[in-house]
Amino acid sequence: MPVPIRRLFVALTLCCALLAGATACGSATDDATQDTAAVVAVAAATPSPSTSAERQKFAKTRFVANAGLAAGATYQWIVKPWKAGKFKKGASGRRFALVKAGLAGAFAYNRLKAATKNAKGDPTLAKAVAPLSAGIDSLKDLPSKLRKGDSTDATAGSFDDIINKVKDAGKSAGAEVTDKVPSAGQLTGG
Numbered sequence: 001m002p003v004p005i006r007r008l009f010v011a012l013t014l015c016c017a018l019l020a021g022a023t024a025c026g027s028a029t030d031d032a033t034q035d036t037a038a039v040v041a042v043a044a045a046t047p048s049p050s051t052s053a054e055r056q057k058f059a060k061t062r063f064v065a066n067a068g069l070a071a072g073a074t075y076q077w078i079v080k081p082w083k084a085g086k087f088k089k090g091a092s093g094r095r096f097a098l099v100k101a102g103l104a105g106a107f108a109y110n111r112l113k114a115a116t117k118n119a120k121g122d123p124t125l126a127k128a129v130a131p132l133s134a135g136i137d138s139l140k141d142l143p144s145k146l147r148k149g150d151s152t153d154a155t156a157g158s159f160d161d162i163i164n165k166v167k168d169a170g171k172s173a174g175a176e177v178t179d180k181v182p183s184a185g186q187l188t189g190g
Contacts, residue, residue: 059121060175063129066118067166070111072181074163077104078146082156087149094149102147105159107187109143112136112166119173128169135162 077100081087086097116136119129139162142155170177 059118060125060173062118063115063122063125063170064175064177065180066111066115067170067177068180069182069186070108070115071163071167071177072179073104073111073187074108074159075179076181077101077187078108078156079160082152082160087152087156089149098147098149098152101152101156102143103187105139105143105146105155107182108159108163109136109139112139112162115166122173122175125170125173125175128173129166132162132165132169135165138162 077097081097081101085091086094087101088094091097113136116129116133119125139159142158145151145155167177
C-alpha cells in the first residue's frame, strides 16, 4: 500500500529533529558525567524489588483475580451447561457446548495454576491453598475429556469441586474470590 508523500515528509522531519536533539544533548566530554549517566540509566532499567508487604498485598490481589476468572469460566461454560443437561448424548448443541467447556477447562486450569503460584507470596494464603495443589494438578487432562465428551458428569463435577475448594481456601485466608466470567477472547487467547 503506497504511503502519501506528506506522511513520509512528516516522518522524515521528526526523525531529523530527534537526531539533532540527541546529538546536541550528548556533546559533553566529561567522563564522570558520562559514567554517572550510564549508572543512572542502568539503575532505571533494572526493576526494584518490592517490599514483603507489597508482595503479600499483590499476591492476594493476583490470587483473587486469577481464581475469580477460573471460577467464572468454570461456572459459565462447564457447570451451568452440565446442570442444564447440555452434555448428555442427543442434547441440542451438545458438540458446541463440549468444545466451549473444553476451552473453559483449559483456561480454568491455567488460571488455577497461576493462582496457586500467586498464593505462595502470602504465608496465610499459601497454607490455605497448599492442600489443593494435587487437586488442581488432577484437572490437567480433564479439558480434553470434556472436548471429546468422555465422562462429562464426573469431569464437570471435578471442576466444580476444585473451584469451590479454592474459593473456600481464599475466603479462609482473607481473600474472598468472586466469579468473573472471562470474555471469549480471553478464553481462546489465554
